[in-house]
């Protein structure tokens with residue numbers, strides 16, 4: 001394996017994007033390369049995604065995680081290896097992640113006899129729909145992992161730069177839904193009904209005070225109402241009005257506090273307007289909280305390998321990598337891939353020059369952490 005070969009792998013993946021839960025060709029392609037190189041694969045029982053295993057097969061165990069799914073985005077780059085599937089694109093760099101961790105797996109394969117334990121390399125499906133990590137965890141094949149490592153493309157740093165931030169780096173992402181139920185009537189006779197629309201408007205306005213007045217200013221959170229709906233004509237007061245939105249937070253405490261306050265605000269406001277309320281709150285991924293000591297060791301290793309290290313800002317976007325951190329500590333790093341267009345943008349690109357340095361970094365970090373866990 002060399003840089004040219006790994007770049008070709010990345011280009012193949014970029015040309016062949018597949019949506020979450022449909023990554024069959026991607027899985028077959030990665031499996032083919034791993035098997036050809038004598039890497040063991042674990043039986044996940046899943047149709048897409050893979051877990052490769054290197055080393056002794058016994059403890060201690062470190063995991064490297066890549067995600068492999070693409071997005072329903074129409075690519076607008078002028079790359080000669082642009083997507084061959086119109087309407088589908090690797091616009092978040094998961095092609096880069098897969099190639100990078102494949103590179104790391106093959107580097108570790110070459111050192112397999114020297115590994116004092118096991119490295120599991122996860123090629124996870126369905127990150128974009130927040131399902132894949134939970135599926136991988138549910139296989140039980142990761143229960144013995146003592147440390148999880150991952151990286152994500154970052155267009156705001158050039159190739160050769162690693163973003164390392166201890167503590168919370170990615171937010172939780174929850175979805176809420178509220179229905180205000182009143183009593184419909186003729187719009188000319190408001191006294192005969194209980195209009196849910198002023199109640200809904202009051203909820204929308206009051207909800208803005210949850211983050212500004214109820215969250216400690218030194219904590220961060222977002223509460224966005226993204227959809228409101230009520231009524232269908234001009235002279236009928238409707239029976240009900242509904243809204244939906246998202247809550248993002250960097251800690252579990254802030255997350256559950258916002259949920260509690262939002263729920264009571266909805267029901268109490270509805271009651272004040274003579275209405276009742278239904279409230280539904282769906283918990284998505286938890287915040288990603290990086291292990292501080294691990295970040296310190298990773299930054300030192302990255303510098304020793306000639307990478308520039310930056311303390312990347314946190315993000316209110318979510319990542320289901322947090323599901324692995326329920327098993328063991330770990331960290332997600334930002335891999336500088338240049339380009340200048342945001343992740344998910346139709347012109348997003350990841351600089352292949354970042355591939356080999358990142359693969360080397362993750363292989364070396366996995367081996368070092370394995371030695372540390374083994375007490376060497």
Ligand code: NI
Pocket residue numbers: 092093094127152343
């Ligand atoms: Ni992504």
